[in-house]
Amino acid sequence: MRVIITGGAGFLGRKLARALLERGTLAGPDGAPAPVSRLVLFDNVPPDDLGGRAEAATGDIADAGAVRRLVGGDAASVFHLAAIVSAGAEEDFDLGYRVNLDGTRNLLEACRGLAHPPRLVFASSIAVYGGDLPETIEDDTPPLPQTSYGIQKLVGEQLIHDYTRKGYIDGRALRLPTIMVRPAPNRAASTWASSIIREPLQGRDYDCPVEPGVAMACLSPRRTADAFIAAHDLPGDRLGLKRTLLLSGIRATASDMAEAVARNAGNRRLGAIRWRPDAATMRIVRGWPGAARGARAEALGIVPDGSIDEIVRGFIADDLADGPAAEGEAGR
Amino acid sequence: MRVIITGGAGFLGRKLARALLERGTLAGPDGAPAPVSRLVLFDNVPPDDLGGRAEAATGDIADAGAVRRLVGGDAASVFHLAAIVSAGAEEDFDLGYRVNLDGTRNLLEACRGLAHPPRLVFASSIAVYGGDLPETIEDDTPPLPQTSYGIQKLVGEQLIHDYTRKGYIDGRALRLPTIMVRPAPNRAASTWASSIIREPLQGRDYDCPVEPGVAMACLSPRRTADAFIAAHDLPGDRLGLKRTLLLSGIRATASDMAEAVARNAGNRRLGAIRWRPDAATMRIVRGWPGAARGARAEALGIVPDGSIDEIVRGFIADDLADGPAAEGEAGR
Numbered sequence: 240m241r242v243i244i245t246g247g248a249g250f251l252g253r254k255l256a257r258a259l260l261e262r263g264t265l266a267g268p269d270g271a272p273a274p275v276s277r278l279v280l281f282d283n284v285p286p287d288d289l290g291g292r293a294e295a296a297t298g299d300i301a302d303a304g305a306v307r308r309l310v311g312g313d314a315a316s317v318f319h320l321a322a323i324v325s326a327g328a329e330e331d332f333d334l335g336y337r338v339n340l341d342g343t344r345n346l347l348e349a350c351r352g353l354a355h356p357p358r359l360v361f362a363s364s365i366a367v368y369g370g371d372l373p374e375t376i377e378d379d380t381p382p383l384p385q386t387s388y389g390i391q392k393l394v395g396e397q398l399i400h401d402y403t404r405k406g407y408i409d410g411r412a413l414r415l416p417t418i419m420v421r422p423a424p425n426r427a428a429s430t431w432a433s434s435i436i437r438e439p440l441q442g443r444d445y446d447c448p449v450e451p452g453v454a455m456a457c458l459s460p461r462r463t464a465d466a467f468i469a470a471h472d473l474p475g476d477r478l479g480l481k482r483t484l485l486l487s488g489i490r491a492t493a494s495d496m497a498e499a500v501a502r503n504a505g506n507r508r509l510g511a512i513r514w515r516p517d518a519a520t521m522r523i524v525r526g527w528p529g530a531a532r533g534a535r536a537e538a539l540g541i542v543p544d545g546s547i548d549e550i551v552r553g554f555i556a557d558d559l560a561d562g563p564a565a566e567g568e569a570g571r
Numbered sequence: 572m573r574v575i576i577t578g579g580a581g582f583l584g585r586k587l588a589r590a591l592l593e594r595g596t597l598a599g600p601d602g603a604p605a606p607v608s609r610l611v612l613f614d615n616v617p618p619d620d621l622g623g624r625a626e627a628a629t630g631d632i633a634d635a636g637a638v639r640r641l642v643g644g645d646a647a648s649v650f651h652l653a654a655i656v657s658a659g660a661e662e663d664f665d666l667g668y669r670v671n672l673d674g675t676r677n678l679l680e681a682c683r684g685l686a687h688p689p690r691l692v693f694a695s696s697i698a699v700y701g702g703d704l705p706e707t708i709e710d711d712t713p714p715l716p717q718t719s720y721g722i723q724k725l726v727g728e729q730l731i732h733d734y735t736r737k738g739y740i741d742g743r744a745l746r747l748p749t750i751m752v753r754p755a756p757n758r759a760a761s762t763w764a765s766s767i768i769r770e771p772l773q774g775r776d777y778d779c780p781v782e783p784g785v786a787m788a789c790l791s792p793r794r795t796a797d798a799f800i801a802a803h804d805l806p807g808d809r810l811g812l813k814r815t816l817l818l819s820g821i822r823a824t825a826s827d828m829a830e831a832v833a834r835n836a837g838n839r840r841l842g843a844i845r846w847r848p849d850a851a852t853m854r855i856v857r858g859w860p861g862a863a864r865g866a867r868a869e870a871l872g873i874v875p876d877g878s879i880d881e882i883v884r885g886f887i888a889d890d891l892a893d894g895p896a897a898e899g900e901a902g903r
Binding site: 332369370379381383384385387390393394397398400401404405480481 | 664701702711713715716717719722725726729730732733736737812813
């Protein structure tokens with residue numbers, strides 16, 4: 240079966256591609272495991288070389304013709320990760336709508352043209368929440384997006400629901416918490432939650448722009464890739480009408496993260512973390528939930544990380560050049 | 572100030588146009604009452620003649636150029652009622668998205684191009700609710716649309732929020748219950764709630780396709796037009812971030828409606844109501860809420876009808892050729 244990842248050159252797209260190649264199968268059209276015979280990574284920049292095991296398709300998701308050609312007559316499954324992230328969509332209103340709304344519609348329309356409705360997993364976000372939030376987001380927390388990105392993700396979920404109800408796709412949408420540790424900084428206000436782990440572990444000092452007590456809802460890229468695959472493989476009737484799942488994100492404060500780095504560094508020489516709260520960043524992150532509990536996703540077998548230590552160790556194993564071999568016994 | 576009603580040739584558009592002409596003013600750009608010097612009724616068919624007091628603009632809301640020309644450089648306020656209704660959007664998927672989503676985006680984009688962000692009131696619907704519903708919809712009932720129309724209305728609300736947050740418009744969205752009494756049947760599954768009043772009052776027998784105990788959330792066109800005007804005139808800071816208001820719809824069963832007709836018929840010779848429940852209609856209406864209580868809208872001064880009798884009497888006064896003069900004393 241031919242499987243497509245949009246945003247396949249991005250951080251999460253690459254992680255998902257590797258996980259799919261490792262696994263080798265996905266639920267096929269009849270629900271039984273089928274070999275992933277072709278994996279296509281669609282993005283506006285070429286993806287990393289995956290040893291010839293995946294195909295690159297470069298194009299603009301806002302170009303309906305390009306997306307129709309991508310999906311072709313035979314896509315069996317689609318993971319839709321392509322997006323302009325929150326700061327980008329906030330800065331360039333037109334670009335955000337072009338990619339995050341028109342792009343999603345293009346993809347759904349191309350899927351609607353297929354003979355067999357494909358399974359489609361959409362990367363939504365806890366950016367759909369906002370306003371006066373509880374400390375922990377739950378399945379019944381009402382969405383109230385405060386950014387164009389959050390609006391566009393919520394709209395995408397609705398389109399997934401409608402196309403699924405009409406039988407044009409077999410869709411699922413996952414509301415992702417903060418995915419960390421990212422291997423490089425990005426422009427999101429949450430980027431510190433990756434940097435505070437990545438930078439010290441690579442021997443670089445880090446000025447943390449939030450106070451030690453600020454908490455984030457955290458999910459590792461490993462667990463996220465697993466969640467995409469599990470959500471894909473779930474039989475549609477286990478989801479019913481509600482095709483959106485909130486993924487759990489464990490609570491970790493900036494100081495929890497700093498301590499987990501120290502516990503799991505092994506014999507690395509760590510960079511220092513200096514607390515340099517920045518008023519602008521603090522204003523943004525203060526409105527964010529400190530944790531997310533997706534009880535429904537968990538009941539369906541989609542599980543969060545066990546601890547912030549697990550997230551830090553996963554990063555060391557998967558993303559640091561020296562890997563876990565340098566880790567020693569500390570913190571195991 | 573120049574005021575636009577999209578869907579201005581429709582049942583509700585006409586009622587709103589008349590109410591605006593009667594009132595003569597709306598909150599202007601500075602919030603103070605300003606004369607409605609030009610009222611433009613946009614629709615894909617020409618509107619009724621309103622004695623030369625309103626201008627007709629005929630066009631397709633899905634045509635971005637036509638909508639830009641409509642809004643021009645000087646629209647001060649927009650009431651956005653144009654839509655493909657639920658049965659239509661369900662039957663013609665493309666048309667529903669073209670009008671209800673692309674049309675709304677065209678209008679918002681045209682408004683974004685104005686020097687002064689216009690007030691815009693969007694007709695949303697309790698079709699955004701679905702699934703396992705409480706007997707009475709309330710402000711905190713989570714939306715879960717079960718039709719393309721409901722999806723498109725929910726998406727429209729989100730766009731209103733985003734364009735308002737960005738300062739491109741000063742938007743408000745109203746979730747409308749069943750508006751009745753309509754002067755002519757339409758293809759909605761709710762059309763019986765108008766027919767059961769309209770037909771007997773005009774001396775025609777009516778076969779009611781639902782059981783006498785089926786309840787609907789009812790709002791008269793008078794109160795709806797008042798709600799549009801009140802929502803328009805509310806200062807934005809009284810709404811804050813939440814620009815969507817659920818309007819209350821009083822609970823009335825089919826038999827309540829039949830009794831109200833008898834009580835308020837005056838000396839009319841009434842047609843008979845025969846109970847002929849239809850399985851297909853019953854299946855649809857069983858999932859609908861029997862009432863809606865928009866406590867927030869009510870606190871903002873947007874009030875429901877006092878009783879089903881008030882709704883019936885309003886129809887007699889406003890829509891029957893013989894009007895209330897024929898009503899006699901009964902039921903007053």
